[in-house]
Amino acid sequence: xxKVEQNPLFLSMQEGKNYTIYCNYSTTxxxxxxYRQDPGKSLESLFVLLSNGAVxxxxxxxxxxxxxxxxxxxxxxAAVHDLSATYFCAVDSGGTSYGKLTFGQxxxxxxxx
Amino acid sequence: xxxxSQTPSNKVTEKGKYVELRCDPISGxxxxxxYRQSLGQGPxxxIYFQGxxxxxxxxxxxxxxxxxxxxxxxxxxxxxxxxxxxxxxYLCASSLSIGSxxxxxxxxxxxxxxL
Numbered sequence: 691x692x693k694v695e696q697n698p699l700f701l702s703m704q705e706g707k708n709y710t711i712y713c714n715y716s717t718t719x720x721x722x723x724x725y726r727q728d729p730g731k732s733l734e735s736l737f738v739l740l741s742n743g744a745v746x747x748x749x750x751x752x753x754x755x756x757x758x759x760x761x762x763x764x765x766x767x768a769a770v771h772d773l774s775a776t777y778f779c780a781v782d783s784g785g786t787s788y789g790k791l792t793f794g795q796x797x798x799x800x801x802x803x
Numbered sequence: 804x805x806x807x808s809q810t811p812s813n814k815v816t817e818k819g820k821y822v823e824l825r826c827d828p829i830s831g832x833x834x835x836x837x838y839r840q841s842l843g844q845g846p847x848x849x850i851y852f853q854g855x856x857x858x859x860x861x862x863x864x865x866x867x868x869x870x871x872x873x874x875x876x877x878x879x880x881x882x883x884x885x886x887x888x889x890x891x892x893y894l895c896a897s898s899l900s901i902g903s904x905x906x907x908x909x910x911x912x913x914x915x916x917x918l
Contacts, residue, residue, distance in 0.1 A: 694845075721905065723907070725909075731911070732910060732911045735906055735907070735908065735909075738906050780845075780846075788901050788905060789834055789836065789851050789853075789858065789859070789901040789905055790851065790859055790861075791836075791838075791846075792848065793846050793847070796843075
């Protein structure tokens with residue numbers, strides 16, 4: 691059974707600082723997604739990572755995927771308040787179960803002035 | 804264009820009642836997914852459809868849960884004899900198809916409360 695673990699689960703940052711959220715998963719997969727969720731809202735797609743070594747960047751966020759280590763990272767550069775949200779990674783089971791996403795527990799990010 | 808829509812946005816029901824939750828996917832998307840999100844947790848997979856057929860229903864918790872997509876577009880998630888533990892936000896997502904590129908776009912969710 692595929693398990694996805696994120697850490698940290700809670701992250702309090704000062705504006706302007708850098709930090710990394712980690713996403714580990716337990717079985718082979720080469721498709722990983724990062725989503726953002728604001729309180730009371732649905733999930734917004736941030737990044738789609740489809741191969742080993744994939745790196746995507748959008749603004750102050752950069753995501754990478756290492757399929758051999760079964761690890762993805764979401765790096766935040768010079769955080770700003772607008773980045774405060776919950777961030778989820780999700781791994782596609784692949785094989786005959788393409789499309790079935792298993793989500794991590796989420797990382798609640800709070801950026802302080 | 805229009806995103807995934809779900810109705811109702813909120814549903815309050817009593818234990819033992821039957822409920823239906825509706826999802827309207829993005830036009831042209833053939834794959835449709837249902838997830839359930841409990842407070843403070845990540846979404847949990849329930850079922851997904853490719854066209855009209857359920858491709859994988861392994862996440863449905865028991866036989867009280869059933870979903871249909873009769874014409875390959877709108878889907879309805881049906882819950883019989885609701886229990887308090889069914890209270891959660893039910894999220895629907897759609898994607899162009901199931902395959903190597905599978906970005907799922909989520910709707911706003913239906914918050915179900917079972918009293």
